[in-house]
Amino acid sequence: xxxxxxxxxxxxxxxxxxxxxxxxxxxxxxxxxxxxxxxxxxxxxxxxxxxxxxxxxxxxxxxxxxxxxxxxxxxxxxxxxxxxxxxxxxxxxxxxxxxxxxxxxxxxxxxxxxxxxxxxxxxxxxxxxxxxxxxxxxxxxxxxxxxxxxxxxxxxxxxxxxxxxxxxxxxxxxxxxxxxxxxxxxxxxxxxxxxxxxxxxxxxxxxxxxxxxxxxxxxxxxxxxxxxxxxxxxxxxxxxxxxxxxxxxxxxxxxxxxxxxxxxxxxxxxxxxxxxxxxxxxxxxxxxxxxxxxxxxxxxxxxxxxxxxxxxxxxxxxxxxxxxxxxxxxxxxxxxxxxxxxxxxxxxxxxxxxxxxxxxxxxxxxxxxxxxxxxxxxxxxxxxxxxxxxxxxxxxxxxxxxxxxxxxxxxxxxxxxxxxxxxxxxxxxxxxxxxxxxxxxxxxxxxxxxxxxxxxxxxxxxxxxxxxxxxxxxxxxxxxxxxxxxxxxxxxxxxxxxxxxxxxxxxxxxxxxxxxxxxxxxxxxxxxxxxxxxxxxxxxxxxxxxxxxxxxxxxxxxxxxxxxxxxxxxxxxxxxxxxxxxxxxxxxxxxxxxxxxxxxxxx
Amino acid sequence: xxxxxxxxxxxxxxxxxxxxxxxxxxxxxxxxxxxxxxxxxxxxxxxxxxxxxxxxxxxxxxxxxxxxxxxxxxxxxxxxxxxxxxxxxxxxxxxxxxxxxxxxxxxxxxxxxxxxxxxxxxxxxxxxxxxxxxxxxxxxxxxxxxxxxxxxxxxxxxxxxxxxxxxxxxxxxxxxxxxxxxxxxxxxxxxxxxxxxxxxxxxxxxxxxxxxxxxxxxxxxxxxxxxxxxxxxxxxxxxxxxxxxxxxxxxxxxx
Numbered sequence: 031x032x033x034x035x036x037x038x039x040x041x042x043x044x045x046x047x048x049x050x051x052x053x054x055x056x057x058x059x060x061x062x063x064x065x066x067x068x069x070x071x072x073x074x075x076x077x078x079x080x081x082x083x084x085x086x087x088x089x090x091x092x093x094x095x096x097x098x099x100x101x102x103x104x105x106x107x108x109x110x111x112x113x114x115x116x117x118x119x120x121x122x123x124x125x126x127x128x129x130x131x132x133x134x135x136x137x138x139x140x141x142x143x144x145x146x147x148x149x150x151x152x153x154x155x156x157x158x159x160x161x162x163x164x165x166x167x168x169x170x171x172x173x174x175x176x177x178x179x180x181x182x183x184x185x186x187x188x189x190x191x192x193x194x195x196x197x198x199x200x201x202x203x204x205x206x207x208x209x210x211x212x213x214x215x216x217x218x219x220x221x222x223x224x225x226x227x228x229x230x231x232x233x234x235x236x237x238x239x240x241x242x243x244x245x246x247x248x249x250x251x252x253x254x255x256x257x258x259x260x261x262x263x264x265x266x267x268x269x270x271x272x273x274x275x276x277x278x279x280x281x282x283x284x285x286x287x288x289x290x291x292x293x294x295x296x297x298x299x300x301x302x303x304x305x306x307x308x309x310x311x312x313x314x315x316x317x318x319x320x321x322x323x324x325x326x327x328x329x330x331x332x333x334x335x336x337x338x339x340x341x342x343x344x345x346x347x348x349x350x351x352x353x354x355x356x357x358x359x360x361x362x363x364x365x366x367x368x369x370x371x372x373x374x375x376x377x378x379x380x381x382x383x384x385x386x387x388x389x390x391x392x393x394x395x396x397x398x399x400x401x402x403x404x405x406x407x408x409x410x411x412x413x414x415x416x417x418x419x420x421x422x423x424x425x426x427x428x429x430x431x432x433x434x435x436x437x438x439x440x441x442x443x444x445x446x447x448x449x450x451x452x453x454x455x456x457x458x459x460x461x462x463x464x465x466x467x468x469x470x471x472x473x474x475x476x477x478x479x480x481x482x483x484x485x486x487x488x489x490x491x492x493x494x495x496x497x498x499x500x501x502x503x504x505x506x507x508x509x510x511x512x513x514x515x516x517x518x519x520x521x522x523x524x525x526x527x528x529x530x531x532x533x534x535x536x537x538x539x540x541x542x543x544x545x546x547x548x549x550x551x552x553x554x555x556x557x558x559x560x561x562x563x564x565x566x567x568x569x570x571x572x573x574x575x576x577x578x579x580x581x582x583x584x585x586x587x588x589x590x591x592x593x594x595x596x597x598x599x600x601x602x603x604x605x606x607x608x609x610x611x612x613x614x615x616x617x618x619x620x621x622x623x624x625x626x627x628x629x630x631x632x633x
Numbered sequence: 634x635x636x637x638x639x640x641x642x643x644x645x646x647x648x649x650x651x652x653x654x655x656x657x658x659x660x661x662x663x664x665x666x667x668x669x670x671x672x673x674x675x676x677x678x679x680x681x682x683x684x685x686x687x688x689x690x691x692x693x694x695x696x697x698x699x700x701x702x703x704x705x706x707x708x709x710x711x712x713x714x715x716x717x718x719x720x721x722x723x724x725x726x727x728x729x730x731x732x733x734x735x736x737x738x739x740x741x742x743x744x745x746x747x748x749x750x751x752x753x754x755x756x757x758x759x760x761x762x763x764x765x766x767x768x769x770x771x772x773x774x775x776x777x778x779x780x781x782x783x784x785x786x787x788x789x790x791x792x793x794x795x796x797x798x799x800x801x802x803x804x805x806x807x808x809x810x811x812x813x814x815x816x817x818x819x820x821x822x823x824x825x826x827x828x829x830x831x832x833x834x835x836x837x838x839x840x841x842x843x844x845x846x847x848x849x850x851x852x853x854x855x856x857x858x859x860x861x862x863x864x865x866x867x868x869x870x871x872x873x874x875x876x877x878x879x880x881x882x883x884x885x886x887x888x
Contacts, residue, residue: 394887404807405778451805520676546805549675549834550869576807587887617809619837621870 039159041275043231046166047224049267051244052251053173053260054220059249060258061177061186062213063193064112065121066105068128069248072218074240075131076101076225078141081148081235090153090165094226101222102215109214113207128245136237147236150229162231169227173220176481177260180216183487185477187459187467189213194456201417201454203442203471203534212478250296254303256310265311266303270296350500351567357445357472357535369427370395370538370570371416371446376424378411378594385411386422387594393538398564398571400581402605402615403591409574410451412591413540417441417448428538443471445537449527449544457516461507461526464515465498468530472497501533504567521552525559532563538570539563545577553577560584578616579625582606590615602626639699640665641828642687642718642796647696649686655694656682658851664796669822669829671838671862673869674848680832681723683848684800687830688720689713700796715743719794721785723801729774733765733784736773740791751791758787761824762817778806782814786821796828797821803835815841839866 055069066072076097083093108127112120136142143149156162180186188209191199196206229235251270255262274295307314371393378386386408393399401409414420416428418438426433428444436444447468448454455464466473473480473490480487502508505525510518515526524544531539541560545553557580563569575581581588581602588605590598592615598608605611606626616622640663650656656679664670674680685691687698689710697706700718708716719740728736737758741751759766762783768776773784782802789797799818803811819841821827831838839845845862847855847869857865 402807405805405810407807543805547676547801547834550836551675576805578808613809615807615809617807617812619808619812619840621837621840621866622808624870 037159039163040231042272043159043163043166043227045267045271045275046163046170047227047231048244048248048251048271049264050166050170050173050227051221051224052248052255052263052267053170053177054217054224055248056252056255056258056260056263057173057177057180057220058213058217059252061180061193062189062210062217064109064210064213065117065124065249066108066214066217067121067125067242067245067249068108068131069124069217069221070240070242070244071128071131071135072101072105072108072221073225073228073244074136074235074237075104076222077229077235077240078136078148078225079222080226081150081229082141084150084153084229085148090156090230093230094169094223097222097226098219099222101225102219105218105221106211106215108218109211112210112214125242125245128242132237132241136240142235142237145237147234147239148229149234152230152233156230166227166231169223172223174260174264176216176220179481179483183477183480183491184470184473184475185209185212185216185481187463188470188477190456190459190463191467191470194458197419198450198454200419200438201442201448201450202467203439204467205437205439209477215478216481247296250300254300254310256307256312256314259310259312259316261315262310262312265315269311270299347504348566350504353500354497354504354533354535355568368394370429371572372425372427373412373415374425374427376412376415376422376426378408378415378420378422384594385420386415388424389591389594389596391589391596391599393570393572394587395537395570396564396568397586398560398573398584400585400588400602401572401574401591402576402581402588402611404615406593407591407614408594409591410542411594413448413542413572413574416446416540439471442468442534442536445535446540447531447534447536447538448540449524449531449542451542451546453515453523453527455515455523455527455530458514460512460514461502461518461530462495462498462511464526464530465501465533466491466494468534469494469497471534497535498533501529504532505529521548524548524556528559528563532567532569536569538572541571541573543574543576545575545580553580556580557584578606578622582626639663639702641668641701642830643699644683644687645697645699647683647686647698648694649682649691649696650694651691656851657686657693657696659696660848660851660853661696662846662853662856664828664830666795666828667822667826668843669818669831669841671831671833671842671845672848673833673836673838673845675834677850678848679851680834680848681800682851684720684798684830684832688718688798711743714792714794717793717795718798719789719792719796720798721789721800721802723804727773727776727781727784729772731773732770733773733776734769736784737765737769737788737791740788743792754791754793757825758790761790761820762787779810779813782806782810783817786817790821790825790827794827796830798830798832800832801834802831803833803837808837811835811837836866836869839863839869 051069051073055066058064058066079100080093080097083096108124111123137144152162156165188204191202191204192206192209199206251266252263254270255266303310369392373389373391376386376389389412403409411420415422416426416433418441422434428446433441473494475485475487475490479485502511507526507529515523518526545556560571561584564571585602588602589596590605590611597614598605598611642664644660644662647657647660648655660683672680686693689708692707697704700716705713737755738751741754744750764780765783765787776784802814802818806814815837818829822829831842839862842862843859845857845865846853
């Protein structure tokens with residue numbers, strides 16, 4: 031570079047490069063919830079790889095692609111520990127990588143030209159600062175596009191699920207390990223592109239260009255912008271990087287060099303934004319946007335029960351239901367026994383506690399089977415065994431296939447879906463996103479290619495959206511599609527969770543205390559819904575319930591557990607009058623017993 | 634209650650909400666010394682909002698809260714706890730990684746450094762709930778549902794409250810465990826003389842309440858005195874039973 035005042039295009043290009051790097055971090059932290067304190071090192075790897083390729087005379091596009099590949103590979107390697115450890119520990123390992131990269135890797139003569147650094151000349155059409163500015167702008171556009179694609183495809187939903195709870199992610203059919211590595215790879219690749227832009231814009235790179243300070247700066251930009259917000263990243267870059275550069279060094283003879291004070295200003299802004307705007311600049315902009323252009327997310331209360339929906343649309347609903355049920359099955363439909371699910375002698379031990387002791391149950395196609403028992407009896411543990419979350423011995427056969435030998439995430443593909451006691455949906459995401467996530471196993475395209483829009487991604491996504499729309503239609507949630515699950519009233523949240531489970535096209539739906547925390551009227555609606563699920567959607571249900579009238583009414587067959595052992599089974603009439611069930615589950619309350627009796631009389 | 638002496642807790646015309654969303658529209662209720670009062674209502678009726686406003690976690694838009702003859706409307710939750718008003722939150726708010734004993738000692742936070750008093754209260758909690766004494770070194774997260782309920786109540790009692798606010802004690806409990814939880818509450822009331830405001834949607838709560846209010850859409854729509862509470866129980870039970878009574882379908886017998 032000639033020693034002269036840097037042009038405005040040059041200054042802006044550097045800012046664009048840093049913004050690109052911040053966007054790559056946003057993809058990792060915002061969508062996948064994985065912290066990287068070594069993002070600057072990924073940028074550095076990209077810079078030196080591109081630099082080396084450029085020095086050898088390779089054209090810019092090849093150098094950029096090489097930087098992306100190198101950044102992605104290195105980031106994936108750095109992300110490996112995240113398969114075993116979580117949160118802060120992962121952050122520390124990325125920090126360690128950042129330090130090692132700066133002190134060791136970037137000091138190697140062959141890689142970075144040692145402490146003197148690596149110098150390159152800009153190739154022919156991009157010699158001018160202005161031309162390079164447009165290239166850097168395109169790179170930022172690319173980073174923005176990747177972040178957007180991640181958010182809108184299978185990969186981003188998998189990232190969000192893993193971020194929320196790895197256990198629940200597997201119940202959606204998401205494999206946490208590969209998802210995390212993919213997140214690191216994508217983020218590293220984009221950081222690599224940012225690095226290649228750096229070396230082309232600046233024309234030189236030294237180890238200190240990619241020190242830990244750069245990494246922390248990128249973290250600050252993402253946090254001030256509001257983690258996960260693309261617009262926020264742009265806004266905070268403008269505020270933290272561009273503003274200090276663009277303000278003139280002197281105003282009216284006063285020397286106010288904001289550039290020199292930039293770190294101080296950034297530090298203050300960080301404190302102010304984090305304290306007063308937990309959602310970052312992004313949330314502020316979204317709110318302003320909503321106010322100016324009118325909010326699209328009115329809170330509508332669609333509290334009609336499934337069974338109360340206009341009978342005239344039943345035919346339409348049946349069509350939608352049939353559409354949802356149309357899924358490819360990995361298993362043949364021939365079954366050796368009438369049982370859809372057959373658990374034999376299932377035992378689970380947690381430390382010294384025998385959570386399940388030789389439990390055998392059978393769920394036949396088209397049945398609603400109740401699972402009752404006092405708290406701690408092992409009901410949810412049995413669900414977890416079927417879902418693959420509890421280490422069990424014995425046998426659990428689903429349509430004749432031994433489930434205990436299968437990977438956790440394979441089960442949704444076989445046709446098992448469940449709800450959770452503590453809400454299994456992602457509260458921060460919309461109903462529609464949750465519906466798409468629940469259909470993860472149906473999204474057959476590779477997550478990585480989906481981000482780039484290759485393969486059948488577009489077509490598959492459209493198909494999933496149609497299925498989600500059909501499920502929302504059946505459950506009366508269409509008008510709430512864009513609502514955040516966390517903003518819904520409790521009863522609707524429950525319904526959305528069932529709808530999401532159904533949208534995956536299961537054969538067996540397991541409901542864990544669907545009636546907990548809902549009113550008696552809502553519980554009645556829920557009973558109607560369960561029967562509709564059985565009769566209209568032809569689902570088989572296994573339900574954990576404490577609500578006696580509900581369970582007595584809907585169950586074809588009931589199993590009662592006590593301290594991990596099966597103490598009673600039979601029809602509602604048999605089980606609710608079994609003295610052991612009365613002692614263990616029903617209790618002595620006259621109301622509860624009358625409820626059971628009434629339910630049976632009318633049944 | 635005449636004008637001179639107020640009830641132990643008196644809530645007068647409470648309006649409260651979140652941001653622009655007003656949830657409570659003039660809720661008034663009282664709890665007198667020694668009473669168990671139930672505040673019934675379904676989801677979204679405003680039960681938890683009422684409770685949060687009473688204990689100072691939420692500032693009311695309008696209305697007043699009196700506790701022991703003093704206006705405590707805008708007092709902090711800590712100030713209320715040290716005045717003798719303790720809350721047992723929904724989900725029991727246990728610190729799972731602390732032992733039973735540590736959880737209980739946290740409940741005595743407002744008592745401060747008076748070790749003898751803390752020990753006395755611990756002793757009292759252990760006598761009331763002997764299971765907790767047996768498990769005092771066990772981590773709270775490893776307790777069963779019923780034991781956690783005991784711990785939650787025991788912890789609330791550590792601050793020597795005169796009034797206990799219990800939010801949805803029956804949530805997620807089987808009918809038999811719900812009975813256990815309600816028995817514990819009754820025991821705290823009769824043995825220790827602590828007044829109780831029960832916020833519930835489970836009709837079984839009316840079996841132990843002296844009086845009751847029904848909250849709907851942020852308003853008290855009916856209340857029942859000592860002689861009427863059984864009637865109210867019967868009425869609400871109908872809606873509970875209704876889900877059974879409406880059943881008109883046969884279970885498919887297994888071959």
